[in-house]
Amino acid sequence: MNHIEKTFGKSKALDKASFNLRMGEVHALLGANGAGKSTLMKILSGVYEPDAGDIVLHDQAVVFKHPKSAKDHGVFCVYQEVDTAIVPDLSVAENILLDTFAAEKSMWVSKKKLHKEAKLVLTQLQADTIDVERPAFELSLAEKQLVLIARAMISQAKIIIFDEPTAPLSVFEADRLFHIISHLKEQGVGCIYISHRLPEVFKISDRITVMKEGRNITSGLTKTMSQEQVVEAMLGKVLEQFAETKGKSIGDCLLEAERISDGRKLRDLSFTVSKGEVLGIAGLVGAGKSELAKAIAGASPLKNGMLRKSGRKLNNKHPQDAITSGIVLVPEERRKEGLFIQESLRINTTFPNLKRFSRGSILQRAKESAFASSVISALNVKTGSTETRLHHLSGGNQQKIAIGKWMSVQAEIYLFDEPTKGVDIGAKGEIFSLIHQLAEEGKGIIYFSSEIHELLAICDRVLVMYDGAFVKEFSRSQATQEKVLLYASGGREELIDERKEHTISI
Amino acid sequence: MKEKSIQFLFKYGAILLLIFIIIYFSIISPAFLSYGNFTDILRSISIVTVLALGVTFTLVVNGFDLSVGSTMSLSTVITASLMVWYDMPLWLVLILPIAVGALVGLFNTLLIVVIGIPDLLATLSTMYIVAGLHRTYTEGYSIYNHMPLTSGGTAIGELSEAFLWIGQGKVAGLPVPVWLMIGLIASAYLFLNHTRWGRIFYMTGSNEEAATLSGVKVRRVKLAAYVVSGIFASIAGILFTARVGSGQIDAGAPLLMEAVAAVFVGYSVLGAGKPNALGTFFGAAVIGILLNGLTILNLPYYAFDIIKGSVLVLALAVTYVYAKKRTAA
Amino acid sequence: MKEKSIQFLFKYGAILLLIFIIIYFSIISPAFLSYGNFTDILRSISIVTVLALGVTFTLVVNGFDLSVGSTMSLSTVITASLMVWYDMPLWLVLILPIAVGALVGLFNTLLIVVIGIPDLLATLSTMYIVAGLHRTYTEGYSIYNHMPLTSGGTAIGELSEAFLWIGQGKVAGLPVPVWLMIGLIASAYLFLNHTRWGRIFYMTGSNEEAATLSGVKVRRVKLAAYVVSGIFASIAGILFTARVGSGQIDAGAPLLMEAVAAVFVGYSVLGAGKPNALGTFFGAAVIGILLNGLTILNLPYYAFDIIKGSVLVLALAVTYVYAKKRTAA
């Protein structure tokens, strides 16, 4: 792929990015969020057409206008969101052979043949425990991923793209995946591997390319690179923007959790947050951070343990109860959980506390508008007016509204679940200063994130979560990105070797 | 340019259409543009409008109540039977059917919220069940003054004058059902557009999950919407009984689709793009005026449905073509 | 344990219910369990089954066709009029209504795929328009042999013996409509469950995005589904005409809801949890057998709808309680 360019609206996602892949190698593609990795891969797999640049396959220029044509050339993608490519109502076998339905000419589908072929490929993947006749919606995330890999294999894929494949997997499941990848490698399949987890990248890749802001920065053999080199290339100097706060004092204990569990994911979690403190909860995707956030916010029931606020026991059965007791959540998926994307800014910002904007039960529009305006100016939201519909706003500005809507209630504890997800660097800085400001006002803040460098930049204390339980607590001075990452991915300090001393300074 | 004209059409298209229709009929027939004819039209749409308002509430919370027709039929026969069979006092005659309507709403909520059956299918089942119930209740008879009973003898009561006044009386030159309709439209409009409850209803329909996380008890909101829908259907049934002077069996069934059509035509009013009380009234009015005008024009009745369907397509096309443009932009 | 019994209920509940019903009626009435009574039941459900099969196709692609009832009515009057008014040869009499049904399907696709109106609303509008059209076509008359014409004189033709055989004849001891129904169920079943196209249909309905990614032309699939639905509705109309021997107006309208109910009851058959051809037949059969048996029991006709609705609720509850379990697990 040479000099690929792609622009969405006003933002340039790819700026002359180049990438090459040899047969039978695992090529890791790294980069910060929004660097353009997924976009580049979507172009390679025919989802998007590039604005400029060309793709050469086996010395032949190719144009992929449709995912279909990429597939015809042997390029397959195991998507980050596997559900977009899985047909829930069809069986595993049918999902594995999905592409053949639209392609082949034959009329009849033989279930027997289908099952045989599917079994064969699953055996190759050492995944013959999956029943090929089960409907796909019953599968776990890892199994769905296997189905997608099987789908690629059965179509004689020459190139398979893995977009953050281990993100939803447990360590065990990830290991199996690595097995499969090396197996694919032996068969001469070229693999592109996108991941934010550096250790595994170093474990399985042959080459590494680092992207930043739509461009490829470095490229080289894995053997010749070190983790810190890669991290430096990835992050640049971005983190220097987050200034240290001064003069912030941490007060009394505000919220206390005592051995809470939800009977599913969360196990025996205890922690405290004090006034003015920013507590970070670190953990990889799937660690259970969102579950914890929702449990605290009353959106999912607790099975055991209890929450206390300022010494008083809380019994939050519904988000409403949590809000009344001063706990508010800025959820991870803002478009799905946080905002009414088709509605105006005014409606969104005033919604959590409509009582404040009504007399009797009648809403007072002028009051609402005034409040919305105050949110806009306080958070520096870039928008036309208070009546602008949210879907016209950029992601960062949407996120500000998702936070700003809680300004209408007297909250004391703010839960931020991945608040910088999909947010550009400028907006990220503004959100950070907003969090600082809240802390300075004496609010308690819990910040859930898998972006460890962000946690380190903003939190007073970091709790590391792994598979639904806390495995380590760091004070700000103790924490390093590497240590946190290590615990977050299920490791133990005792287990690491000489690199223990080798910390990445931020 | 094209963009703009589409937007204009989206906002004012429906109203322009109505004005055009009125002008056309007025030219064709002098009888059309009279005060008397207009109050007649208003009265003739009052029942379907009330029914449609109920449907509007369920659509606002992103549900859909197909059982309103049956509920209205049930209310009709209950109302009539309370007077004719049991000679009950007026206040009971008005309250009981409304309570039954609320019960139907509860039953719908049970199916939808507790069991988890999709709205459309749940209310479809309820539609059947309630239709069967109301026929079983009267044993297939319509109910009228001093009707003979299957067990022999005649019924003791009759529809009282006071009750009939609800459907046939006039106050200040306007028929009572029209006043009632106006009152209900105004309340629904105020509730949905100007109270915080209304806001909560709309937001629940717009994004259930976000509403929950913002502290809304979504199940209760849905319950409220279905109960309101049942109550409005019952009021429609009471109006029908008072208008017709007897408890006709299956009175509501044919009105279901008409009510649904009214609500959807209403989407396109003033660019709302979503269910809204004024739009629903407007939708019912367009259909009522067309029916009235076409009768005056002596158009055969069998062509009415073509017109009704075309108006619906037009309104929907305007709404959705615009919605498409908007999300694409 | 509880989990298991729910799963068992989900898979075999519907079939157990049917067996139970049959045993019960057989005990109650010796007339019930006879070959003649069963072929009668099969014949009586043949029309609604064919109609429901069409609806199944649209539901498979995640659409919903409410216009099938009207389309069936249209086909009924066209079929009859071709013979009675124009004395056309049999092959034309069979092909023209089917072509018209396909046209209705095209119109639906136009509204849904091109304009972007949601399926339910689009087909609701079509329902009205087609209903109006078919009444206008016959000027509100039903069509029968040598009928008097509004223009004076009597119609030249009549329904031919060969045509009536389709609805009333027997082959090898089974009525022709039953053969036809079996043929269509088998074709639909083979198509949906055993051909590549069937997979593409289900794929489109279950995850449109994944289907597009796999190179499926989703718009064409939807078109195909609606055209098939229109054609099946037309076949139902032809069957109706041949069975009844005249072109009744509005013949299809009461069958719409029944067809829809059959499809949804069919969801619960053998744990499919989705629209499927065998399930649809099964759903129609359950309802047909219930009606037949309840008549034998001398249950008042007006209570039938309660039973119909309750069966629907039961089937839906089983399906969706299980679905809830499924997603929760």
Next chain:
Amino acid sequence: QPKGESASEPAGGKVSADEKEHPLANKKIALIMQINLGTFSAQYIEGVKEQAEKFGGDVTVFTSEGDLAKMASNLDAAINQKFDGILIDHGTKEALTAGIEKAEEANIPVVVFDADVEVEGVPVLQQGDEQMAEMTLNKLAEDAGGKANIVKIWVAGFAPMERRQIAYEQFMQSNPDIKEVASFGAATANTALDTQSQMEAILKQFPNEGDITAVWAAWDEFAKGAVRALEQAGRTDIKVYGIDMSDEDLQMIQAENSPWAATAAVDPKDIGRIQVRYLYQKINGESPEDKIILDPVFVEKSKLPDHSITTGELHEYIDGWGVSDQGYTADLKELEGK
């Protein structure tokens, strides 16, 4: 439904077991109806059941919800289930002939009401539609003094309607001074209310007294709608002449200042009773004539009392109502006497 004031307990089921069973007793009768809604149907069923019970029979009602295919299926089902006799209400010749022939082959007697079936040996009851139309139209002409502007409410598509139309056309030809100023009508699912709305529109078109002299409604559902529209508009100057009558209609005719001047009808209960009698004649091996015209009764408002009555009491004021003993034979009388 609750028990009425004068509810009489059904005669105690003291069937004397020792008495030798009458050959006509304990017959299973199927009643197959096309449409089963409203008061007319309910009263008709009542008549059928009443007479059948008097004969010691048992009636099963098959409903078809207006669906002729279902009706044909129901007929087949009744034959398969070996009923002793079958009554048919409405339907069409085409849909029913095959089934009726099958029934004849199976030796199950059939009697039809209001369907143009022509099968030998199958009695068909008709309401005398042309006669009813003539009766009401003549009364209209008489009341109006031979000169009138009338509105016709009528709908095509039903055999009885079309028979009434024939009489109407003849009447209009022989009365040139009577003019039809408007004509409408739709058999919808809500006929009465839709008619009411449409009648209101017509009244707006002819707002002056004298524009319309009378309304002729070819069906009581139409008449009901028209009467309500007139009452509520206060236009009692316009008279309504209808056809058919149920208890509900009677209440409306009797109402004070009702514009409904007259109607012609056969008592629906009588129809049911008579139909059962002919069926029993057939079961008894007799062969009644194939076409039986039920004599319609002419009911005018002026002959009715001031207090409200039911169709059950109507015979006290109107000759020939509800007391028809059409169809009785000595055998049947005897059977009933038991």
